Amino acid sequence: MTKPLSIRNITAHYGQTKVLEDLSLDIGEGELVSLLGASGCGKTTTLRLVAGFLQPTSGTITLGGKDLTRLPAHQRDIGLVFQNYALFPHLSVADNVGFGLKQRGVSGEAKTKRVSAMLERVGLAHLADRLPGALSGGQKQRVALARALVIEPPLLMFDEPLSNLDAKLRVDMRVEIRQLQRANGTTSVYVTHDQEEAFSISDRVAIMHAGKIMQLDTPENLYQRPANAFVARFVGFENLIPMKVVGRDGAQITAEAAGGVKLTLGLEHFGAIPDNFVLACRADGLAVTDNMAVEGIPTTLGLRTYLGRAYQYQSETAAGTLVANGPLSRPLEPGSLAKLVPVPDQCTILSVE
């Protein structure tokens, strides 16, 4: 039943405002891809275009080779799960789940059977006769999930399905969603603004910004090897230090940052390093030390905050203010001089665009 989704060169407008620009995205059969980004990045617009609630200005959307672009929403056969559940308030849980089957002409015993089997799977069989108003948020979202799954759609789409749930439930539900999606092998699009949620649940994540996909990759690659400065910042590389290679020596290079700071970087960790690049480091990727003999970025420490696992310092350097973490065992006083030593595991190289 499941089919690959292909979005090709989609441009979309709201009135005069361009909200998506030449967006292309291919999602393989059975794959779960998240669209991740801040509000206004175009992720929900993309979902609504695929669902058929919006029309693109140009471009095509195909599902399993079938062109959906001009097909009315009710003929697209896509399972949708909404942020606010969107259950039918006047129908019982069972009738909510059975709604899609009814539209497909499934009735009587066949319908009852499939509905109860589905409710069984989401653990709500005992609530079949309740009205949605009498359910908790988590239960409502399970009903919504069951309602979308029971029609066995070739494509499932989730629009921030967990945003209205509390933190604990959110984690449980995303595991549940992932398990159901895996078991059914349904191609899925998952829209969220929550990075942890997107990374934990997805095969691949598309990080979106201003109507474009900034990077589409596996969570591991996004987290460790962001392709550009936007994605790097997004996944927590707080320090972006522009650098220039001044010397190459076998497996090592020497690079210079603003203020004449020189650092030696090993190619075995970073791979090829272009002449001009940006060293991106997480706060953990710049170790604070008061041993001024080591190679590092000289700094005057500023505000110190306690993170539980480390102290974090706002550090003034010739390359600007950097955020760096130092060990709990050696708290350093604000105002003191120190060095920031890059930790290769927590740093990456970005090429200059």
Add this chain to the structure above:
Amino acid sequence: MPTKLHPALIGFTVIVFFFLVGPLVIVVGSALSDTTYLTFPPQGLSLRWFQNIFEIDAFRRTILTSLQVAVISTFVALIIGIPASYAMSRYRIQLPGWLSTLFVLPVLVPELVLGFSLLKNLAFQFNAPIYLSLIIGHTILILPYVIRVISASLASFDFSIEEAAISLGSPPLKTFFTVLLPNVRSGVIAAFILAFITSINDVSISIFLTGPGISTLPIQLLAHMEQFFDPTVASVSVMLMVLTVAVMATVERTLGLTFLAK
């Protein structure tokens, strides 16, 4: 433990209640009087003034006209008002702001002016039959109420429910009837009652539009009062009240009045 109420609150409540119920008591009392003139408290008890309503041919005819006009114009107003409210709620962002104001404009125009302009245009300009003029006039009169009430109940409707239905394969028009309407049922019923009662009690518009041979009950009542000052006036009023209460009670029994709170 019952909550202690402030004496001033109790006093205030009693006064409000008195003003609300007082006039009704006087009307009901007068209607039951055995005298040939309006009086309160009633002297002697009799139902003959109620019987009198049905003995006067004009009342019999106008009751029927009033009911017909009220039912037809209410349905017409609902048929226009429900889609209009829907469109204004659904496409609120895309539509200009003055549009919803336009639909409530008839409430702002004094009814007498509205009545006069309808008379001038419908009756004189287009020579519309009286019956049709009445229905058009009443529809215009009650449409703002219908739109207001239904818009209010649509305001709390989550349109993603509609999208959910469409995504599950229900065509948009079918979705409107099977998903949207059942969820604003309470608003539709409230609009129906309000519209029906407004129409059946209307004087200011009907007085311009009624004419030879066709009149509505309140207009007939005024005409009757000009000639006779007997308790028929009170008994007709009581009848209108009973009708109103009956409509409300039927709804209460079948659906529960919780819809008004919803």
